[in-house]
Amino acid sequence: MRAIIVTGSGEANGFGVEHLPDPEPAARQVRIRMVGAAVNPADLHIIDGWGREMAGVAPERRLGVGLDVAGVVDMTGPDVHDLSIGMPVAALTFPHAPHSAAGTAAQYVIVPAADAAVVPDGVDLLDAATVPLNSLTADQLLARLGPSRGRRLLVTGAAGGVGGYAVALAALAGWAVTALARPSDAEFLTRAGAVETINSLEGVTGFDGVLDGARLNGAALRAVRDHGMYAGVFPGLEPKPERGITITSGVVVPDGHRLRDMLALTAQGKLEARRAGTVPLEDAAQAYQALRDGGQRGRWVLTP
Numbered sequence: 001m002r003a004i005i006v007t008g009s010g011e012a013n014g015f016g017v018e019h020l021p022d023p024e025p026a027a028r029q030v031r032i033r034m035v036g037a038a039v040n041p042a043d044l045h046i047i048d049g050w051g052r053e054m055a056g057v058a059p060e061r062r063l064g065v066g067l068d069v070a071g072v073v074d075m076t077g078p079d080v081h082d083l084s085i086g087m088p089v090a091a092l093t094f095p096h097a098p099h100s101a102a103g104t105a106a107q108y109v110i111v112p113a114a115d116a117a118v119v120p121d122g123v124d125l126l127d128a129a130t131v132p133l134n135s136l137t138a139d140q141l142l143a144r145l146g147p148s149r150g151r152r153l154l155v156t157g158a159a160g161g162v163g164g165y166a167v168a169l170a171a172l173a174g175w176a177v178t179a180l181a182r183p184s185d186a187e188f189l190t191r192a193g194a195v196e197t198i199n200s201l202e203g204v205t206g207f208d209g210v211l212d213g214a215r216l217n218g219a220a221l222r223a224v225r226d227h228g229m230y231a232g233v234f235p236g237l238e239p240k241p242e243r244g245i246t247i248t249s250g251v252v253v254p255d256g257h258r259l260r261d262m263l264a265l266t267a268q269g270k271l272e273a274r275r276a277g278t279v280p281l282e283d284a285a286q287a288y289q290a291l292r293d294g295g296q297r298g299r300w301v302l303t304p
Helices: 041-048 050-054 132-144 161-173 183-192 256-267 281-293
Strands: 002-006 015-019 029-038 068-076 088-092 108-112 116-118 152-156 176-180 196-198 207-212 224-232 246-248 275-280 299-303
Touching (some): 015 281, 029 088, 068 108, 068 132, 088 132, 116 256, 132 207, 132 256, 152 161, 161 176, 161 183, 161 256, 183 196
Parallel strands (some): 152 207
Antiparallel strands (some): 002 015, 029 068, 029 108, 068 088, 088 116
């Protein structure tokens, strides 16, 4: 198979498409023939070297890239009962996971069957590829903030990958959501369920919780009331607690059951899959550079 592989040099753009043996699934695993693989900041972290350090991966290890995949099941291992060959599925996985032959930027991707979710009718597989990482991250961070109970939530970086899902999922859960983003994103955020959109934190206070997608740290913390909640998107880089505010964060974990719910909400139009563009594996550098340049809305998707 063809896959994007990063060398252990840690230099930017130290990657290329290589030919690897076709992987085969073990027990309780499936092989997905990739149709689309979303490009995320985590890919740049791996390419630039420090992402592998955070994951505890040796510098000399050759590593794939890509965490999101959508495609078709084309092989199953023993003891797989809920998925069968030909099913359209999406999944979140990690290039450094023991079962990974490479990342999702590859023709074939091995994942535990429990981590895959069937893509419902009406959702394009290229769009489905943009859903797993960001929706599950937002969902799991919101779970850390506890029940909504009509509380007020501030989402920073609200038009970004995680932020956009956080706004929509929080609104569906009953939070009164205020979204911090550029004025040009107000229409999208209102459509997602925000009751208010703002472009500055000046004078903003009194929120029960904040999901800090923009990593504003102290500035976001100041917007939270005493004994409120702060959820960060990058473990280890959260602000220090103050005023009795609970600080939380977490690394996203694959969850096929919950991903099924995210895809169902996408099919129903309650979550909006946003795709910035589509390029083949051989032109991945174009998508990585676009991500570095910033300002995009939605995810670039690689195709085989």
